[in-house]
Amino acid sequence: MKAIRRFTVRPVLPEPLGRLSELARNLRWSWHPRTRDLFKSVDPRQWEASGCDPVRLLGQVPPARLDELARDEDFLRRLGEAADDLRAYVEGERWYQEQGGGEGPLPRAVAYFSPEFGITAALPQYSGGLGILAGDHLKAASDLGVPLIGVGLLYRHGYFRQSLSHDAWQQEHYPVLDPNELPLVLLREADGTPAIVALALPGGRSLRAHVWQAQVGRVPLLLLDSDVEENDPGERDVTDRLYGGGSEHRLLQEMLLGIGGVRAVRAYCRLTGHPEPEVFHTNEGHAGFLGLERIHELAQHGVGFDAALESVRAGTVFTTHTPVPAGIDRFDRELVAHHFGPGAELPRIDAGDVLRLGMETYPGGEPNLFNMAVMGLRLGSRANGVSTLHGSVSREMFAGLWPGFDAQEVPIASITNGVHAPTWVAPEVFRLGARQIGERRTEDALSVGGSDRWDAVADIQDADIWELRRTLREQLVEEVRRRLYDSWRQRGAATAELGWIDGVLDPGVLTVGFARRVPSYKRLTLMLRDRDRLMELLRHPERPVQIVVAGKAHPADDGGKRLIQELVRFTDDPRVRRHIVFLPDYGMAMAQKLYPGCDVWLNNPLRPLEACGTSGMKAALNGCLNLSVLDGWWDEWFEPDFGWAIPTADGAATDDDRRDDLEAAALYDLLERRIAPRFYEQGPGGLPDRWIEMVRRTLTRLGPKVLAGRMVREYVEQLYAPAARAHRALDATAAGELAAWKARVRAAWPRVAVDHVEASASDATAELGTTLSLRVRVHLGDLTPDDVEVQVVAGRVDPEDHLADPSPMPLKPVSGPDVEGRRVYEGPLALDRTGPFGYTVRILPAHRLLAGGAAELGLVAVPSEATGEEAGVLMR
Known part of the structure; x- marks a missing residue:
């Protein structure tokens, strides 16, 4: 029998436990070990059952247990310490304030727009690297005290959950998410009614959205939700799924994100007193319409389009993440024109002016397509790629927008991505660091950086590093067996035929990890080019290798699904199924076990199509060594002291099959002749001394570089601060002067x-x-x-x-x-x-x-x- 209505019954916490709600609603718990340990101690069994989600946990704990905790003096002391620590974290001065943040050259606030945010598995609003990067950006900004406001969409079905059919074909499932069961609160007006953001649609219709707020440490994240009763059914479904629907559906999502997102920021600042942003950061082209809304705001005050464009450009930063044109959203010009101008959105802006910002009016462009990345570049005075190599690729890809200039002079800079170490470092790694240099200094090393703190790794004993690596590998083996069992049951296997899973993987064997999205350029199946040789590596009598693979293909990408099917059918072979596994439903929860537990992290994309590839960074922070094509960040920071580079078969004379054969052979050679011997080689003390030294160098040399804290500091210093200064310089008079000068120069x-x-x-x-x-x-x-x-x-x-x-x-x-x-x-x-x-x-x-x-x-x-x-x- 199915319920006709669903709602959430919230628990009533005893008064002494009231601050638990405060801790649960701030997502800092997702990267703060002491707060997570506190929630785990509430009820360890329910903590695991809740998916390590404090909001769900508190809704499941029996009242008797809550009453018991309300009388537990030790628990209440720990609760008070955790709540006081959170308050000091949120209200105290941090790096940004020490730089004079909000005064002088630094912006009073920055609005950061992204179509997805990967904060925690408890808030599933991400599909892959773009969203995880956006989540890490917010967390690092919080750690540094940067006054950021995140802006995105709330997808009621999130991204899909993945399982496999009996014949290994990817299956997609879209669970319904109730915002009331998530760590979110509804933004409300002063009278208690929900704040509403509305967009005008052609034909007199409206698209309305509520604004939900997640608190990410010090940073508010605003998520717009179109599932509002006042909307017609079609408009209610605009925020149904991440990257779902056809062209008009996607266009409406991106209009709501950009235009509605600016309106949500204005409402949030009005209702909370938060400083208005001086800088707007567009994370990929999906949110590009935010610039049009800001132009329209100025037009409402009588500023002409050209002057308003100059003012908006000055304070806008655009980050591109794609290395290929196919990865950019493009819409038919007539569809875009239909949604702008009189009778639709932004009536004070001529639809022709909107189109000119996004049309591919350059050699090689499609003249009838509206390109969101092109609009992002034209609306942003500062742009960047996400690694040094990707910056170069982006300058080549968009060079047509700057005719007459060599690609190296195209004004697209680069800031190499980083990852939020407190999120991705295993608790065991954190505890080892804390024993060495203290808990507070370890927290600072992971969030703020500083090579002096990371240099302390050099003093950790070899035996302690090796014991840590073995512990993490053992935990991964347990996790793999559990997930593999669940996967086979979903595929229809009977319990009686799954006894072999207890012998899958070996905690003492060299473990290679590979996990990412599954577009063709990432080459999920490169490792299968010579199956006999791969089998020999997996079953080597003295130096065996075992491999853990995970990844999702886009629901519309049958080619990616076929790659998964091909790999899974190989892993089903009884000869190798104990040595190589595919785990479905790759997400943050799995990744946080997978990265630390692997010894080697494999990445073999087609160079130079990997914009950055941050998964290898997360693995490195746990002492996992990288084995990768020289692409993305690895092209920039690779050293043979702490990893391996897979040679590439570049050149026009090499066809695709020949190239893959050569690069797969190089991969096998590295594993067989260099990596496995190094792992199993023992020194005088019975430990793999040379391997341990590579782990140590990975941590000391790469650790400070791959941090999201380093990345966000560079954004502040190289992009946000200059954009704030430019925005302040371009008042209405100066913007008008610049616009008139540009018009005169173009004419002359x-x-x-x-x-x-x-x-x-x-x-x-x-x-x-x-x-x-x-x-x-x-x-x-x-x-x-x-x-x-x-x-x-x-x-x-x-x-x-x-x-x-x-x-x-x-x-x-x-x-x-x-x-x-x-x-x-x-x-x-x-x-x-x-x-x-x-x-x-x-x-x-x-x-x-x-x-x-x-x-x-x-x-x-x-x-x-x-x-x-x-x-x-x-x-x-």
């Missing part, structure tokens, strides 16, 4: 030209230490020298005479205009390096308020072909 630019270039010496007399005197004649048309910068760009050249490492230097105006309107610029060019050397000259727009640098307008004038022969003299 066709008449800007480099007319003639001459130098005081030729390649015959070019010697190291020589200084050339350059004289350049230019046409500026209707512009003046104050509107431009004339530069000489010099550096090494490749065999095709392209500048490989260009360095720009400004030239100075010395005369003009003459009767033909020409001006002369001069300046020195020092020949400060030997070898192939060259230079050219160019003219760029220049204005004191340009936030994106010389390339911002995408305008450049260079010598004509004839002039270029004079300007590009080579010196050797």
Whole structure:
């Protein structure tokens, strides 16, 4: 019999236990060991049954147990200490406040928008790396005291739960989530009614949303929920599933996230007194419409579109996570136009202006598609990729937006991702660190960083490190057997035929982990290229290897599902099923057991398609060594002292099959000849000394680098603070001035030209230490020298005479205009390096308020072909 209505009955805590509710509602418990230990002690059995979720736990504990705890003086003391510690954490000064946060150059607040947030398994609002990164960003901001407001959507079905059919085909399940059973509170108006965010839809309809708030330490996370009774059925389902539905469904989700998200932030600040954000950070293109809402806000106060655009751009940061165009949301232009303008959303903005921000109006683009990443880049004055290599890939991918500039000058920087160590470090690792340097210093090392604290790992005894690794491996083996048993039961197996699972994996065997989403470029099945050789590795009599694999394919990706099916069918083979396993339903709860328990973390994507790949960072923080293609963060920080690089078979002459064969063979070679021998090799004391030293170097050298605290500090210093300064500089008057100047420059630019270039010496007399005197004649048309910068760009050249490492230097105006309107610029060019050397000259727009640098307008004038022969003299 099915209930006709569902609601949540909340427990009534005895008065002495009232602060338990305060602790349960702040998600800091998800990364604070003492608070988690406190909740576990309430009822260890119910704690495990609740999925380690304090809100569910308190709803399941019998009243008699609560009454007993209310009289337990030791428990009440621990409860008071935990609650006082949380209050000090939330209210005390931290790193940001020590830097003068909220005053001077640092923003008073930052709004951080993302389509998904992975905070804890108890709040399942994530699908993969993007959401986990967003969750870690919020947690690290909280630890550092950065005044961040997170903004996302509340998906009533979350992302899917995964199981396998009897024939190993992925099955998706969408459990219904009740916000009242989650660690959330409803944002309410002063009179107690729910705060409502509303969007206008074509045809006079409305899309309404409630705003739920999760408290992530010091950081509020606002989640918009369209499951509101006043909505029509179609609008109620807008926030039904993460990454579900067709194009219009996705468009409405992204309009609600961006436009509705800004309105939710305004409501939150109005109701709570939180400072209004000066900087808006768009984590991937899904939230890009936030910039349009902020332009519309200014339009309501009489600011013109162009001036409003400049003001909004100044305070906007955009982060791209995708290395391939296929990973970007794109919509038909007519669909977007239908939802904007009179009778729909943002009526004070012309739909044509909306479209121009997102259309792919560049060589190679699709002229009828509206690209969310393109809009994000056009609406943000500062943009970044998520690793050094990914920054380079992004500059190449989006170079069409800045015609005339080499890819290396495209204004997309990079900040390499980090991970929130207190979330991902196993309790046993934390306790070992606490024994070495103390609990508080260990907490600081994991959240704030500091190489001096991590250097203390060097003093930990080899035996203690090896015992830690064995303990974590044993825990993983137990977890794998439990999950594997549940999976086989779901696939239809009888209990009587599952006795073999008790012998799956061995706590003493080298354990390799591989877990991630399953698009084709991550190559889940690369390890299967030579199955006989893989079997030999798994069943080696002296140096066996065992492998744990997990991952989800997108529900619409049948190709990814086939890869999972192929791998699972191999793992079902009785000859290897005790040595290699696939675990369905990969998520945060599984990951927190998997990363620490593995000895080696495998990553074998197609280079350079892995934007960052943070799973290897989480593994490294637990002493797991990385084995990876040089992609993402590993390309940047790999050292042979603490891991292995899988060679890649790059080159146009190598087809896909040949490439995979070569790289799989390299993977097998590394495992067989270098990794397994190193793991099983014992030193004089009976321990694998050289392996332990690699673990130690992983922790001391990589530990401080891979922290989300390091990442967020870099965002503050390199992006948030400059964006706040630019936002403050562009008041309505200055924004209008900049917009008018840009319009004037664009109109005049066709008449800007480099007319003639001459130098005081030729390649015959070019010697190291020589200084050339350059004289350049230019046409500026209707512009003046104050509107431009004339530069000489010099550096090494490749065999095709392209500048490989260009360095720009400004030239100075010395005369003009003459009767033909020409001006002369001069300046020195020092020949400060030997070898192939060259230079050219160019003219760029220049204005004191340009936030994106010389390339911002995408305008450049260079010598004509004839002039270029004079300007590009080579010196050797």
